[in-house]
Amino acid sequence: MTAPTLEYAELAPLITVFGAAVIGVLIEAFVPRRARHTVQVVLALLALVASLVQVIALAGTEVVAAVGAVVIDGPALFLQGTILVLSIISIAFFAERKLEAGGDAFAPAASSLPGSDEERVLVRERRLQTEIYPLMLFAVAGMMLFPAANDLLIMFIALEVLSLPLYLMCGMARRRRLLSHEAALKYFLLGAFSSAVFLFGSAFVYGFAGSLRFSEISTALTTEIGKEGLLLSGVGLMAVGLLFKVGAVPFHAWTPDVYQGAPTPVTAFMAACTKLAAFGAMVRLFYVAFGGVRSDWQPMLWAVAIATMVVGAVVALTQTDIKRMLAYSSIAHAGFVLTALVAADQTATAAILFYLATYGIATLGAFAVVTLVRDSGGEATHLSKWAGLGKRSPIVAGTFALFLLAFAGIPMTSGFVGKLSVFAAAIDGGATPLVIVGVLASAVAAFFYVRVIVLMFFSAPAEEGPTVAVPSVWTTVGISLGAAATLLLGLVPGPLLDLAQQAAVFVR
Amino acid sequence: MSPTPYLVLSVILFTIGGAGVLLRRNALVAFMSVELMLNAANLAFVAFARMHGNLDGQIVAFFVMVVAAAEVVVGLAIIVTIFRTRRSASVDDASLLKL
DSSP: OOOOOOOHHHHHHHHHHHHHHHHHHHHHHHSOHHHHHHHHHHHHHHHHHHHHHHHHHTTTOOEEEGGGTEEESHHHHHHHHHHHHHHHHHHHHHTOOSSBTTBOSBOSOTTSOTTOHHHHHHHHTTOOOOTHHHHHHHHHHHHHHGGGBOBHHHHHHHHHHHHHHHHHHHTOBSSSHHHHHHHHHHHHHHHHHHHHHHHHHHHHHHHHHSOOBHHHHHHHHHHOOSOHHHHHHHHHHHHHHHHHHHTOTTSOTHHHHHHHHSOHHHHHHHHHHHHHHHHHHHHHIIIIISGGGHHHHHHHHHHHHHHHHHHHHHHHHTOOBHHHHHHHHHHHHHHHHHHHHHHOSHHHHHHHHHHHHHHHHHHHHHHHHHTTEEETTEEOOBGGGGTTHHHHOHHHHHHHHHHHHHHHTOTTSHHHHHHHHHHHHHHHTTOHHHHHHHHHHHHHHHHHHHHHHHHHHHSOOOTTOOEEOOOOHHHHHHHHHHHHHHHHHHHOOHHHHHHHHHHOOOOO | OOOHHHHHHHHHHHHHHHHHHHHOOBHHHHHHHHHHHHHHHHHHHHHHHHHHTOSHHHHHHHHHHHHHHHHHHHHHHHHHHHHHHHSOOBTTTOOOOOO
16 A cells, blocks of 8 residues: 655645644643733744745646645635735734733733733733744645645644644733633534535435535536436535625624624634635635536525625614624625626636635725724724824724725725626626615615724714824734725735736636 | 435424524524534435445535534534623524624
């Protein structure tokens, strides 16, 4: 019996991040506490940058690696690169220590009880949470593997590797810890439930095709006759698992609670990167494995896309908390991506890749701005407190307005080009009714984005309103990068669109 | 060998698990129900592996057991933290996050 060969060169970006995560765990055990924070941040940054360099060096590669279990092709590399860029910026928000007196956004020890003496001692000692960095690296590695998975088993493993650290990270907020714990519990229970549904679906698909490989499942679609029941129930159950991860209606209930309760840097990271990874995996699964039965799954996704856009946009109107509002806006955006996914061709893939990149960067920036607006209780997330922010701090309010305009899809921002390309792809794919609903939902969504902008610039500041904290250079650089990318991709979208177009070919 | 009886059992277990998650109020019981759902999937995988005469499904079952163990670690950590703070593991009490 010969040992299987691994394509180490092509898998290097993944191995780097996984390796660094394991080293991060060892650092927790062996490096003295005082040096730990610095070492962890430097290690995480180095690993992510090294991995990004390797991804860029691999550009253009099309290889089926690891005995067919993983595919390194255009969409996988594009998404891996984007996820890495977004996580490098996230590290900057994680490492921010100037906003919170005596620490970062995370509880000094997640196990200490809220309000206990132990917690007070740890806060007084200015103890810092360092476990968050290896957890984040594991999540990033899972996210990078997810869109590259080429069989059902690897896809399930990647799903769990990215989810389990995120459940924990959600429960680690320094302030409002009960809310944070509750967010972690809800995310965990619903997440584990949806993973189990996903797994049961993949069991049915395996039962139908007799193989876990996407390519062989795709072949079995034409050769296996008379087992359509197994296949379709499998496809449906797997779709539930993936739609849960992207936060599509009716599997969106966790999104607002978790986005609100989690520490804001974690929310930023999770909102941007999980969506990228999950949509990447979804596109590959539906196009490569189930492309032959698209007429069977398209109606389901039509219904989900319409429900997602409408519910996301309409419910966002009633929100009074800025983080919840952004959560519902992210649900609406998942619906916009789904309109292109229904089209199922190369243009659609390119449009989805571009949309995800622009959405991710704007989301990261928007949540980072939320960390800056603070009062005595920590972040002031209630919308009424944001009144008149433009008079107090025009730069911060202006940056936030830019991100909101990008979400709304106003020309000159990246969001406009992204929305245009997904809707164009959907019309090409014959989903014109979906696009009409999409445009209407965008109009509704634009209303609540503009309402926040009006609130910030044209109403009188609240009497005891929040202050805008001055962040360290970490967050400043992160937000500036996000804002610059949002503007630049709106003005000159050509290069990234071309890149997405070239990258949009799946290797089967 | 006909896999049908095993599949029927697997679907029954999965349904019991799913109903448990949706209906029970205790976070621990809901969590146990998720584990039941994972095991139902394992049973289906092994039955299909036997039907197709290859080992892929059995390999999946091993991986799922490892994943389930990891999930227990994460899940119990979260549930125990909540229980120590609130003296309750009921999901109904965790209701601070609302519209």
